[in-house]
Amino acid sequence: MKNYNSILIILSVLLAVYIKPVNAQRKPVEILILHTNDMHAKIDNLGKLAYFADSLRKTHKFVYLVSAGDNFTGNPVVDMIEDKGYPMIDLMNRCGYDVSAMGNHEFDLGQDKLNARMLQATFPFISCNIDASQAEVKQMKPYIILKAGRRSIPMLGIIELGPNGLPDSHPSKMKGLTFTDGLKKAEEYSWLKKKYGMLIGLTHLGVETDSVLAQKMPEFDVLIGGHSHTTLSHPMMVNNVMIVQTGSSLKYVGVLTLHIQHGKIIDRKDVLVPLSSIAKSDPVIQALIDKYNDNPELNKVVAEAEEDITGKSELGSMMTDAITQQMKVDFAFQNTGGIRVPLLPKGDIKLKDLYRLDPFANLIVIYKMNLQEIKSLICTSFNRSKEIDMEVSGLKYTVRTNAAGQCADVDLVDLSGAKLDPLKEYSVGINSYIAAAYKWDHRDEGNTTYTTCAQALIEYLKVKKKVNYKGVKRSNVRPVE
């Protein structure tokens, strides 16, 4: 028995001596997390990103590619085709994305298309503060675990909410979805840090909110952020939490390097690599990008013009009719400077024609205005260059000019010729350029619809099928008598 005990003691000592140096000498594991955010369907650099990621995968054992949300919205070859969003997910799959956070603009697709894109994706979308149990879109997971050999790295998704408690997208896209405050919800997942020794946030909150989250939850080692389109050339450190973000539109890829030892992140650094600095592009993916950019769907006929639609008055009337019809507002205005082609010829109106007509991606903003405020808007627009500056839907107006050629008053009638009610509040849709640049008297601060004027026009024409604006003129100038 004595000998048996001695053997056990010797064995234990030998094991301790043997194991201890191995543990002490075990090198930290290096993990690279390549990150992008707010790509907004800008596909042109995805070939370079794929080449860059593949190069690193050849030299590093653990390389991940993640998106902090807003993959869609911002490029018609992705957004305005029949199978909305398909090219973006196809290319992200081919680049080898491992996960994407849900961003507010993911919802722009509509829930049926978002479902299709989530099924198409070979990577999961994550968010901890979305409950889709009553919605059409399928429930996304709150987090994923990235596996690096024996190590597990939890990554938690969080989405921003606007003042109305919804992500910034059109509220009609949110049917059945319930959102909870991401900063509160994230606390429920602090157990991930306890269990795995590390925690990474894949957030679509913006730098301001990320910094609040970092103050509240030092459990996060890194917040890979998005939403605010902030180019963090140097990571922000808040409460010892590292916050990283790459701006927007895929100009940069972030390279987050983590060293993990004994189940903890012992070192972290992040650099932004400009994709313009990468000379090579994955040839297969580049060929696909070229194909998508030359998308024949942009040649698709949306409607037929029964006659030439000529000049600012006819074109602007059509553009504003699209806003009143699609947004269900009383009136709409379009600045003439935003009408960028002289005519749409008789015959087929193609998708690409409409993007040439309205290339600015201005959003529609809705105001409640009374008669005086509408007159103020019209006078303000006229006085910018002493000529008709806005085309209109839902009413006709005549600017009455004084001796200096400036707007002195405005006569307004509806399309049947009846005067407008001076006591009524009307809903008025204008584009975001007018909303920002024109200084007119109004009380309502206005609300964006998160719908571009071009989108409204396309949808309007799809419904109308045939349009005829020959001779339509709803604005005039007449001197005060």
Added chain:
Amino acid sequence: MKVYINEQEIVIFAGACIKDAVIAYSVESWKRLKSTKMVVLDRFGNMTDPDGPMMDGQKFTLIEI
């Protein structure tokens, strides 16, 4: 919502992006921003793309480059 560009209060529609606030502040500044003669910095001094969203009360600075 109210935001601040170069410490000037800008009242702008809900859901506006930085570009909209810069246009409201000065169309000339927007032209300079578009032609990359200017950049927008957030309150931390980070460069921010003009198409970025804004929250009520946020402060931005335009600087020439």
